[in-house]
Amino acid sequence: MIRKILFCFTVVIATSCSQLPTIVSAPVSHNGAVIQLVEEAQDHSRLEQYAMAEAKLERALRLEPKNAALWFELAFVKKDKDDLMSARSVALRAKSFSTSASLTRNIELFIEDLK
Amino acid sequence: MPRKKPSQRKRRRFSWRALSLVLVGFSIPLLAYIAYLDRIVVQQFEGKRFSIPARVYSRPLELYPGKDITAKQLGFELKQLNYVRNASITSSGQYKSSENQFEVFIRPFTFWDGEQPASHIKIAISNGKIKTIRHANNGDNMDLIRLDPIQIGGIYPNQGEDRVLVRLNQVPQSLIKALIATEDKRFYQHYGVDPKAVLRAITTLFTGQRIQGGSTLTQQLVKNFFLTRERTISRKLKEMIMAALLEIHYSKEDILETYLNEVYFGQDRNRAIHGFGLASQFFFSRNIEHLEIHQSALLVGLLKGPIFYNPRKHRQRAQKRRDIVLKALYDQQYINKKDYDLALNTPVAVNKLPNRGQSPYPAFLELVVRQLKRDYRDSDLRSEGLRIFTTLDPYIQGISEEALRNKLSSLEKVKSLPKNHLQGSVVLVDVNTGEIESLVGDRKTRYQGFNRALDAHRQIGSLIKPAIYLTALSQSETYHLASPLNDTPFTWKEPGVQDWQPQNYDKKFHGEVPLWLTLAKSYNVAAARLGTELGVKNVMNTVHRLGIEKPLPEYASGLLGTVHLSPYEVTQIYHTIANGGFKMPFRAIREVTTMEGQPLNRYNLSVDPAVAPAPNYLIVRALQEVVNQGTAIGLPNKVKKQLKPAGKTGTTDDLRDSWFAGFTGDKVGVVWVGNDQNESIKLTGASGALKIWGEIFNHLPSKPIEIMTPEAVEYLGVSKSTGFLISEGCHNALALPFHENSVSDRSNYCGRKSTSRIKSWFKGLFNR
Numbered sequence: 001m002i003r004k005i006l007f008c009f010t011v012v013i014a015t016s017c018s019q020l021p022t023i024v025s026a027p028v029s030h031n032g033a034v035i036q037l038v039e040e041a042q043d044h045s046r047l048e049q050y051a052m053a054e055a056k057l058e059r060a061l062r063l064e065p066k067n068a069a070l071w072f073e074l075a076f077v078k079k080d081k082d083d084l085m086s087a088r089s090v091a092l093r094a095k096s097f098s099t100s101a102s103l104t105r106n107i108e109l110f111i112e113d114l115k
Numbered sequence: 116m117p118r119k120k121p122s123q124r125k126r127r128r129f130s131w132r133a134l135s136l137v138l139v140g141f142s143i144p145l146l147a148y149i150a151y152l153d154r155i156v157v158q159q160f161e162g163k164r165f166s167i168p169a170r171v172y173s174r175p176l177e178l179y180p181g182k183d184i185t186a187k188q189l190g191f192e193l194k195q196l197n198y199v200r201n202a203s204i205t206s207s208g209q210y211k212s213s214e215n216q217f218e219v220f221i222r223p224f225t226f227w228d229g230e231q232p233a234s235h236i237k238i239a240i241s242n243g244k245i246k247t248i249r250h251a252n253n254g255d256n257m258d259l260i261r262l263d264p265i266q267i268g269g270i271y272p273n274q275g276e277d278r279v280l281v282r283l284n285q286v287p288q289s290l291i292k293a294l295i296a297t298e299d300k301r302f303y304q305h306y307g308v309d310p311k312a313v314l315r316a317i318t319t320l321f322t323g324q325r326i327q328g329g330s331t332l333t334q335q336l337v338k339n340f341f342l343t344r345e346r347t348i349s350r351k352l353k354e355m356i357m358a359a360l361l362e363i364h365y366s367k368e369d370i371l372e373t374y375l376n377e378v379y380f381g382q383d384r385n386r387a388i389h390g391f392g393l394a395s396q397f398f399f400s401r402n403i404e405h406l407e408i409h410q411s412a413l414l415v416g417l418l419k420g421p422i423f424y425n426p427r428k429h430r431q432r433a434q435k436r437r438d439i440v441l442k443a444l445y446d447q448q449y450i451n452k453k454d455y456d457l458a459l460n461t462p463v464a465v466n467k468l469p470n471r472g473q474s475p476y477p478a479f480l481e482l483v484v485r486q487l488k489r490d491y492r493d494s495d496l497r498s499e500g501l502r503i504f505t506t507l508d509p510y511i512q513g514i515s516e517e518a519l520r521n522k523l524s525s526l527e528k529v530k531s532l533p534k535n536h537l538q539g540s541v542v543l544v545d546v547n548t549g550e551i552e553s554l555v556g557d558r559k560t561r562y563q564g565f566n567r568a569l570d571a572h573r574q575i576g577s578l579i580k581p582a583i584y585l586t587a588l589s590q591s592e593t594y595h596l597a598s599p600l601n602d603t604p605f606t607w608k609e610p611g612v613q614d615w616q617p618q619n620y621d622k623k624f625h626g627e628v629p630l631w632l633t634l635a636k637s638y639n640v641a642a643a644r645l646g647t648e649l650g651v652k653n654v655m656n657t658v659h660r661l662g663i664e665k666p667l668p669e670y671a672s673g674l675l676g677t678v679h680l681s682p683y684e685v686t687q688i689y690h691t692i693a694n695g696g697f698k699m700p701f702r703a704i705r706e707v708t709t710m711e712g713q714p715l716n717r718y719n720l721s722v723d724p725a726v727a728p729a730p731n732y733l734i735v736r737a738l739q740e741v742v743n744q745g746t747a748i749g750l751p752n753k754v755k756k757q758l759k760p761a762g763k764t765g766t767t768d769d770l771r772d773s774w775f776a777g778f779t780g781d782k783v784g785v786v787w788v789g790n791d792q793n794e795s796i797k798l799t800g801a802s803g804a805l806k807i808w809g810e811i812f813n814h815l816p817s818k819p820i821e822i823m824t825p826e827a828v829e830y831l832g833v834s835k836s837t838g839f840l841i842s843e844g845c846h847n848a849l850a851l852p853f854h855e856n857s858v859s860d861r862s863n864y865c866g867r868k869s870t871s872r873i874k875s876w877f878k879g880l881f882n883r
Contacts (some may be wrong), residue, residue: 032258033179051717055228055706058548058720063179065547065781074720089697089722096695096728099823 028069034060038073050081068097072107084114149356155341156360164340164373165278167500167710168271171474171483172264173507174550174705175226178238179259182245183816186215188510189240193219195265195509197400197466204251207233208401215240218251224263225712227504227705234260265509268474270484270496275385275473279392280500281403283372290391290403290411291371292449297415297440299332300447303367307333307358333358336374380414381421384472398426398465408450409458412440413465426465434463477563478540478556479507482683482703485569490716491707500710505703506550511815515541515553515784516560518810523558523788526806530797537796539788539807540567542686546781548720549690549699554683565791568682573772573789576676576765576800577637578685581692581734582657583646583674584634588730588854589657590649595857596631596733597833597840602641607671615671617643620766620799629838631737631851635745637764639675646674660725662687662698676765685776686785692734693761693778695822696726728825729854735761735822736852738777746801747775750809758812759819764800771795773803780818784808827855 028038041056057074064070071094078087091111098104176192178184193200193210198219201209210219217238224231235251248257269277283291295302301309312329330338337357342350361370379387380394388397394414395403406414416436417424426433438459445455474480483505487496495501523537541555556566565571587594602625607615617639619625625638633641646654654674655667667678680688683701691698699722707716738761741747746764754760762777773788773796786804790796796803824830832848834841840858841848 031179031181033177033181036258051714052228054719055717058705059177059228061720062548063177063182086719086721089724092724093695093697093722096697096825097823 028073029060029064029067031064034064034067034070037063038070041073041077045077045080048080050077053077066097068094068099068103068107070094071097072103072110075107075110079110079114088114149360152353152357153360156337156357157364159341160361160365160373163498165280165376166272166276166498167280168269168277169487169496169499169501169503170266171268171270171480171503171505173267173505173509175224175261175264175504177259177261178245178248180245180247180256183243184240184245185243185816186212186217186240188816189217189238191510191513192262192265193217196263197396197469199400199466204235206405219262220251221260222263224261225708226261227708227714227717230712231261231263236260264504267476267505267507267509268471268480269386270480270487270503271386271473272497274387276387276389277383277393278376278388278390279396280376281372281390281392283368283375285402285404286375286391287404287406287411289408289444289450290406290415292447293408293411293415293440293444294332294375296443296447296449298335298418302332302371305331305333307331307360307362308355313355330354331358332374333361333370336370336377337361339377339379340373378418379421380417381425383469386472397469400466407458407461408444408454409437409441409461409463412444412458413437413463416440426463427468430463437463472561473563475561476507476509476512476554477561478566478568479505479512479551479554479703481556481563481566482551482554482569486704486718487707501715502708502710502712503704504706504708506545506548506552506705507554507703508552511543512553512555514814515543515555515811518807518814519555519786520558520560522807522810526788526798526803532797536790536794537788537798537803538567538791539786539804540571540682541784541786541807541811542568542682543782543784543811544686544690544701546690546693546778546783549694549701549722550705551701551703552782554703567787570681571787571789572679572681573787574677574767575680575685576767576772576774577639577642578688578763578765578774578776579654579658579674579676579678580634580637580642581738581763582661582688583642583649583654584630584737585661585692585726585730585734586649586654586657587630587645588733589727591729591854591856594630595853596737596851597629597838597853599627599839600630600633600641600645602626602628602633602638602644605640605644607643607647609671612670615643617672617675629833631740631833632745632838634737634763635740635743637741637746643671643674647671657726658688660698661691662700662725676767682785682787685774685787686783689762689776689778689785690783691725692731692738693783696724696728696731698723698725729828732822732825732828733852733854735820738762739820742777746799747777747805749801749805751813754809754812757819758817760812761820762808764805766799766801769795770797770799773798773805774800775804775808777808777812778820779812780820782812782815782817784811786811824852828852829855831858 027035029035037056037060041053044053044056054077057070057077060070071090075087075091075094078090088111091107095104095107098107198208198210201211204211204218204220207220207222210217219236221234223233237249237251239246248260249255250257271277309331315329334354337354341357342354376390379389381388388394391414392403395401395406399410413426413433424433424436441455441458444450483503519539519541523539527534527537539558543553544551554568556568604624605617619639624640628638628641651669651671651674655669658667663684702718704718708714739759741763742750742755742760747762758779760777760779762775765774771789771793776785786807788796788798788803830850831853832841832845833839833851835847835849
């Protein structure tokens, strides 16, 4: 659950307005190929097919190697398969690419949560 | 007369008895011998009949809108894949192109992560990028598709036998009919041996001719499978007995299928082509299912003499032989007159010899095999038909090979060195994934021998210096890029070791020089003094953190590169720096599947933070100045301008080794040039390896360095003339990054040494 919440926040842009704040979920990428691969990875992840999920995300990373959200997604898969050391390292890599304060914060929370 | 009768009777009685004895005497050992042969036949024919080599593939080319690719690159890939250029596209393995438009019928392929069916697509390229990919039949847009990967080699059984196994139901009827019509008309009637053919053989025996011809398909299979190629009566008899035994135990279909997979079709360098499955790919770049009648006939015709009838060398001879097969098909009413005429009038057309042997990339393949041997037995690699998916990019490999070959030859001419005096190697790795994209271990790129990229452990000279400076910059309270370093005479004394007095390459001393400039100009004395101040052990620890696992000597001269490393190891060091301080163990293999495509292993991407982001960022910027105004200034302008590369030259004593290690935004490359006998090559890093690196990156698709400025790093101005910090508003300033801890006071000077802190307009201007 925390994964879903955090990942949504990573790609969230809060738009302020006079009324209630609305949250718009930004896509992980604008590249259709990357979106397709991430969706496939998430499907495999749900089925606990982590090797396949990693393979799909690594393909996506070859297409967009500096996409922080992709690295973060990979960190989640590492965590789901109980490879916490790798999850932390990959999350740090995600953080190094992050240009969004909210994403950076969420990555930090994720790393905290690993401890 | 009467006397003769008893003696005749006696003689006759004796003859019958003798004959019986002879028969019994012979039949017992004969039966024993047949039983022995029977055991051989059954044992060898049961279970796995063939060793199937592991197939090694390049990375598959991913195609998606927005991908950087030129028409030249895509054309290269299709050519390497043996796609046939046709005016009309009707089946997979074909393509057509005009300028930036491609229509490709992609072959079906089973990847590690699933099967991709055959796809007929249209690709539009514009300004070096894929603009659209559409289905050819309905025009729908596609987001992503892969070309099948190029087979770049195999791990073969000892005799270099290669084959693609086929099942009988895959084989077109035209081929089976052609085979039977030509080689063994009575295949379905006899029991392994054709009596007529035996009689013919006996006749030739009595007429004193060599025993020849008349072998059934079963006998031919026995000969290839169990026996030697000698032509003797005993071998022939053995062959006939074994053929009969084979027919007793196995069906005609089983025998025919094995025959189709066994037969020999010639050589591709050190690779032996066996079986119709591989032969159809080898000669026609198509799977056996898609062979046409004239092609089937050509292959069957080749069986009589694969070298004599080689269609690539003896087209007319091959055509005559093919036409004999076609006539046999027609005479025996396997094809009608119309098909016969059509096939007869089709010229012999075969593809170009792949000429790749066991691999056109032996150095890379060796690395793959070494990595595989950690997880697989050698015998499994050579017999189980595993499919190995690697990271090699054939296009980049081609560029690396050509640059090394051409530049070494031209450098020999320029330096008046004997021909082949120079050797070299290249390692090229993707910065973001740690995947090895090309690896060259010899100037003779196809030579399967000493692999210099992996095994030439040489002194690395100044390539070690970034580790010294990185150690210093990690102490941000003490050192920054403009810290003044002493490049004045220096003697290092250590108990039990001879005094060490390092010299600069130009034999001069340069006084007080800012840190970044000592690296750019590769001043040995300043670096050695700094290294000893920091502690040799600490510097070597940095080298370890950057990726070197083997023990390193901790003596002072190691600071100037008397450490021995291979080009592969050096690449690991520079890769960590290029990758923002994150170490990634290199990968040459992505995945392994069984012959049928079932996933076995994956080799995961792995990343490990090794160096803090801020000092790593500073050293990258300093290494860019090596290219901008230091020892690597000789890189081609186009490369410098477009890619903003960073790197370091390396030269060893007496000009024995020439190194350049450098990187762009997405590639890190290391070039070594030297001599196998460790003789002088009269080249520095700048005059040798750098030229090759420049040539490679001049042709390589690559991206400029764009690293995000880490927290706590700000840009300040240094004097272009002195290199030291200057105050805000000074002219002639160069912006360099500094850790915010590094500089504390404002400077009031322009063009003078200063360690002052300047919260300047540079911050706003450069803090990206």
